[in-house]
Amino acid sequence: MNREDFNMLKKNIVYLDNGATTLKPNCVKEAIDDYYDNYTANAHRGDYKTSLVVDNKYEETRSKIKNFINAKEGSEIVFTSGATQSLNYIIFGYFKNVLQKDDEVLITVSEHASNILPWFILTKEIGIKVKYIELDENYKVTIDNVKKAITNKTKVISIAHITNVVGDIRPIEEISKIAHKNNILLVVDAAQSIAHTKVDVQKMDVDFLVFSGHKMYGPTGIGVLYGKYDLLEKMHPVNYGGGMNALFTKDGYIELREVPIRFEAGTPNIEGVIGLSSAIDYINNIGINNIEQYERELRKYLIDKLKELDFIEIYNSNTDSGAVAFNIKNVFAQDTAIYLDKYNICVRAGNHCAKILSDALKVNNTCRISLSFYNTKEEIDLLINVLKNSKNIYNEIL
Amino acid sequence: MDSSERRNIILKNYQDNTNRKDVEDSDYIKVNSRNASCIDNINIYIKINDDIIEDIKFNGEACVIAISSTVTLINNLIKKNIDEALNIIDNYEKMVDGLDYDSQVLNELLAFDDISKQPSRKICATLASRKIKEILEKSM
Numbered sequence: 416m417n418r419e420d421f422n423m424l425k426k427n428i429v430y431l432d433n434g435a436t437t438l439k440p441n442c443v444k445e446a447i448d449d450y451y452d453n454y455t456a457n458a459h460r461g462d463y464k465t466s467l468v469v470d471n472k473y474e475e476t477r478s479k480i481k482n483f484i485n486a487k488e489g490s491e492i493v494f495t496s497g498a499t500q501s502l503n504y505i506i507f508g509y510f511k512n513v514l515q516k517d518d519e520v521l522i523t524v525s526e527h528a529s530n531i532l533p534w535f536i537l538t539k540e541i542g543i544k545v546k547y548i549e550l551d552e553n554y555k556v557t558i559d560n561v562k563k564a565i566t567n568k569t570k571v572i573s574i575a576h577i578t579n580v581v582g583d584i585r586p587i588e589e590i591s592k593i594a595h596k597n598n599i600l601l602v603v604d605a606a607q608s609i610a611h612t613k614v615d616v617q618k619m620d621v622d623f624l625v626f627s628g629h630k631m632y633g634p635t636g637i638g639v640l641y642g643k644y645d646l647l648e649k650m651h652p653v654n655y656g657g658g659m660n661a662l663f664t665k666d667g668y669i670e671l672r673e674v675p676i677r678f679e680a681g682t683p684n685i686e687g688v689i690g691l692s693s694a695i696d697y698i699n700n701i702g703i704n705n706i707e708q709y710e711r712e713l714r715k716y717l718i719d720k721l722k723e724l725d726f727i728e729i730y731n732s733n734t735d736s737g738a739v740a741f742n743i744k745n746v747f748a749q750d751t752a753i754y755l756d757k758y759n760i761c762v763r764a765g766n767h768c769a770k771i772l773s774d775a776l777k778v779n780n781t782c783r784i785s786l787s788f789y790n791t792k793e794e795i796d797l798l799i800n801v802l803k804n805s806k807n808i809y810n811e812i813l
Numbered sequence: 814m815d816s817s818e819r820r821n822i823i824l825k826n827y828q829d830n831t832n833r834k835d836v837e838d839s840d841y842i843k844v845n846s847r848n849a850s851c852i853d854n855i856n857i858y859i860k861i862n863d864d865i866i867e868d869i870k871f872n873g874e875a876c877v878i879a880i881s882s883t884v885t886l887i888n889n890l891i892k893k894n895i896d897e898a899l900n901i902i903d904n905y906e907k908m909v910d911g912l913d914y915d916s917q918v919l920n921e922l923l924a925f926d927d928i929s930k931q932p933s934r935k936i937c938a939t940l941a942s943r944k945i946k947e948i949l950e951k952s953m
């Protein structure tokens with residue numbers, strides 16, 4: 416769908432690394448150009464006409480995001496540089512101040528590093544414990560296993576909506592019910608889901624949620640931290656400086672501005688916000704449900720084709736999202752990626768920032784295909800053909 | 814070296830598992846070598862007796878260039894004294910960097926002579942040499 420909107424797709428490449436970042440449609444680029452060509456100014460400084468335009472666009476985007484994820488209030492949307500910064504902000508700005516020694520946070524081994532390492536740091540800084548929800552044989556999180564992992568010390572569950580290697584979709588709504596029944600807060604990493612399925616923070620009833628603009632057809636360097644308003648009110652700023660303070664005096668007294676402005680110190684990534692705004696319009700125009708349905712069909716097609724190749728090992732044929740982890744048997748993942756690259760097919764090789772997942776998968780490194788709505792069955796046919804001809808892979812890559 | 818000759822050597826050594834095993838012997842110095850930007854990750858075990866490299870083993874996961882260059886290098890270093898070994902590594906790394914080098918000491922390592930034209934693969938081709946060099950320099 417909509418391939419004509421992407422200049423990168425005119426370059427004779429088959430782009431199958433959408434989990435890493437998505438390509439950008441022309442409208443995103445044009446919106447950014449428009450800002451630089453026609454109304455460049457800083458934000459929150461509305462003393463003249465162009466700067467007022469910037470302010471309006473900036474706050475309009477906040478409200479657009481609020482609608483996109485169905486938050487209650489625009490003030491629950493904080494702009495960050497991406498999912499990583501959002502998670503760090505939540506963990507160091509909120510949880511570091513409310514958790515106590517021996518409190519437990521539940522994660523899984525398939526989380527992204529950005530949802531593991533900050534928690535590890537809190538184990539050292541304040542003595543919390545990181546515990547893992549066990550995965551089932553398809554690497555999924557089951558409600559039973561969530562229940563089993565909860566103790567009277569559990570204070571937080573912090574998990575991805577969709578994981579980036581296995582691509583399993585977590586039953587967030589049900590997990591949230593169990594969490595809240597036990598007075599546990601739920602943090603959801605929606606980096607891999609936001610552009611591929613409907614994310615509704617009220618329906619899911621999550622306490623915090625994060626995502627990145629660049630994985631949803633927007634620019635790099637912009638992301639979102641969603642938090643329920645009463646939680647954000649208790650969150651401490653991590654960065655202090657201009658824009659976020661209402662008043663400060665010589666003796667060190669600081670009065671903060673309101674939520675969420677107090678979390679956006681310094682000049683924000685204005686072009687990022689404007690680009691993200693355009694990306695959201697773009698997704699809304701296609702329709703997230705259409706995207707989901709199309710990508711699901713495409714994945715089924717891909718899996719069926721891959722399964723016909725007996726020399727391919729697939730690690731996650733039983734998950735529903737657009738990520739497929741595979742290897743050519745007895746070939747190192749990176750060699751496979753280099754081979755596919757010879758045919759301009761872009762896939763990711765490695766452990767995908769989920770280094771502790773390898774024990775569960777029983778393989779250290781995989782090639783990952785992650786789909787988007789602009790991928791086609793023809794591209795998959797091409798991939799399959801190239802894989803079929805991989806008998807002499809070393810002749811081609813050496 | 815022409816490209817089919819090059820490829821044959823690289824592939825032959827890639828498949829050569831003679832020295833590809835973990836070692837539990839305390840006579841061996843163990844060192845890990847990784848490329849953070851990709852996913853190469855091997856352990857290297859070196860046994861030095863007086864001035865002589867008695868044995869080198871390795872194990873781990875890495876791409877064909879990294880594994881094959883490791884095997885080829887190990888084959889060249891075993892039974893050499895430390896000076897000779899460092900000289901081989903020095904010339905090998907010069908070759909990989911596209912500098913002048915002494916081809917007489919490199920034997921099959923010459924199969925990697927066009928890596929200098931593929932900058933992104935230099936780190937693969939030097940996965941073992943970088944660490945072995947460190948160990949040898951410390952052992953002098």
Ligand SMILES: Cc1ncc(COP(=O)(O)O)c(C=O)c1O
Nearest residue numbers: 497498499527575579606607627
């Ligand atoms: C599941 C998941 N969480 C978090 C991130 C981090 O996103 P970013 O690098 O944009 O901060 C990623 C990116 O790969 C991801 O896949």
